[in-house]
Amino acid sequence: MSKADEEEKARLERAQAIGLFRYMLIREAADPSLTSRQRGALVRKLAAEPHTDPDGRVVRLTRWTLDRWIALWRREGFDALVPSPRQSQPRTPPEVFELASALKKENPARSAAQIQRILRAQLGWSPDERTLQRMFIRTGLTALHAPIEPAAFGRFEAGHPNEMWTGDALHGPRIDGRKTYLFAFIDDHSRAIVGHRWGFAEDTVRLAAALRPALAARGIPQYIYVDNGSAFVDSWLLRACAKLGIKLIHSQPGRPQGRGKIERFFRTVNGEFTVEIAAGDGEVGRRITDLAEMNRLFTAWVETVYHRRTHSETGMAPMARWMEGAPFPVPAPGDLAEAFRWSEHRTVSKTALVSLHGNRYQVDPALNGRRVELVFDPFDLSFLRVRVDGGDAGTALPFQINRHAHPKARPEIPAQTPKPTTGIDYLGLVDRHHREDLAARVNYAAFGYDPPEAQFFDEAFPDGRIPDPE
The missing domain is CATH 2.30.30 (SH3 type barrels.)
Incomplete structure (x- = not known):
């Protein structure tokens, strides 16, 4: 057998192996007896797991690829899963991959696009950028990173009140077994708490309950800086800020720098407010009976204690420093209602x-x-x-109309649906009828004489013995 014939045979065998690999993956999901939901669940499971291809490489497949293979097998059978022998061979020579790997190891900061440019300049051509990326992922080279100097962060403070508010949520104690959450906004310049609200959920409704009164009373800031929590990335907040001309800024994931002031305030809340109302097991003590009382007490603590105490960083009381920039323009009630x-x-x-x-x-x-x-x-x-x-x-x-409120607009205290009842007390009716029957009967003993039936038996059987019928 010539060398060309051997290469052709090897290509055919590899193509068959690829077809068999594809069939073994989809054979369960391609079962015609499965429903669409069952097949979708199997395909999602396959797409989430790594698989070893005929070359021994660990690969991941998309749902689209698996669905395409299932459709091909159903339409044309197993042969449709077998690629062309010419296509089954790797198109990129191994030495090119070796050179690309060496370039990546030499400088881990090089991207696949940069390595593609170097290969093109050196060899006159290069594999596709995505091909290089897959090769780096497969060989683990994406884990290489260039040495990174530790980042240095300077201290930041807004230049004037209402330039920037920072918002965040604190997980608080429980009331009647229900966990509470505190949404709060702090003015970066003065450290004044411009808005706050305790609630039973960490959602957009409770966030609005904290932010809307703050805007109405404290004015409109230039920036609002928040994290990437679900309530803060909701489209509602983006719309409200856009309507009021506020620039909404989200911190980068994994980089909490910049929210230190609100985090420091939350430590103060836990150390001075929460500790006074929470028992050792985390349950709120008897002083706090409902959420309204908790918000009232918290407002009193913020206004009379926190806002009037000299801040260690600024050297001034938060509210006094915030008032240095007064007065602040507040939105018109109609504009605020439209924004929210x-x-x-x-x-x-x-x-x-x-x-x-x-x-x-x-x-x-x-x-x-x-x-x-x-x-x-x-x-x-x-x-x-x-x-x-x-x-x-x-x-x-x-x-x-089937729904009167938005699915996300859950009330603070869910309404208790009354259990349907007819108002009929069956046992009460039976008892009443029984008492009526007893009242209707004549109590002869109460009148001092025997009933007629008793007199008859007394005369017929004076000794009280009834003879045997025989």
Whole structure:
């Protein structure tokens, strides 16, 4: 056998091995008896796990690739899973991969794009950038990093009050077995607490309960600096800040630098406020009976203790330093209400209807097929404003209402649904009838004589003995 024939045979064998590898992966998921949901679960599981290919490499496959193989097998059988013998051979020579690996090890800071440029300059051509990236991942070279000097962070302080507020959430003690959360915003310049609110959930509704009164009373800051918690990345907060002209800034994941002031305040809260109301097991003591009382006591502590005490860093009381920049412009009530409404985008159907969380609304027929913005109060879905390209387009009239509040707009204390009852006390009725029967009977002993039946037996059987019938 010639060398060319041996190479062709090797290519055929490798192609068959690849086809068999693909079939072994999808054989369970390709079972026609499975439902779409069952097949989807199997495909997701396969996509989440690493697999060893015929070359011994550990590879991961996307759901799209697995679905494509299943479709090919169902349409054309096993042969459709076998690649062309020419395509089954690696297209990049091993020596090129070795040179790329050497370049990466030589300088771990080099990206795949940079190594591609070096190879192209050295060899006249280069594999695709994505091919190099996959090779680096497969061989573990992506774990190499250039030496990084430890970052040095200088101390930062805003130049004036209301330049920047920093917001965060604190996990607090429990009330009646329910965990509490504190949303708070601190002015970076003065360290004054401009807004705060204790709640039973760490969500956007409780965040709004802390931020909205702060804006109404303390004015509008230039920046609000927050982390990447779910409440702080919600589209509602971005819309509210955009409406009021506030620049919303999120810290980089894994880099909490810049939120030290609010974290220091939370340590003060735990050391001076929470410790006075929490028992050793974390349960709130008897002084705190409900959330309203906790918020009232916390407001009193912030205003009379924290705001009036000289801050160790600034040398001034937080509120006194914040007042140095007064007065601050506050938003108009209408503008504030508009900013704190929620909005979602929908496409108007051919029948001039839009759907929102199970409800359907009638809009202007001229908007058929248009993409519109629905603006609403999250606690009242019976009234929606319609916006098109930023302009007002009337209201959306309720057509079918199944939900009266947004799914995320959970009340502070969930309403207790009364258990349906007929109001009928069966045992009470039985007892009453029994007592009525007893009252209706004549008590002969109470009258001092025997009933007629008793007199008959006394006369017939004076000795009280009833003879045997025989």
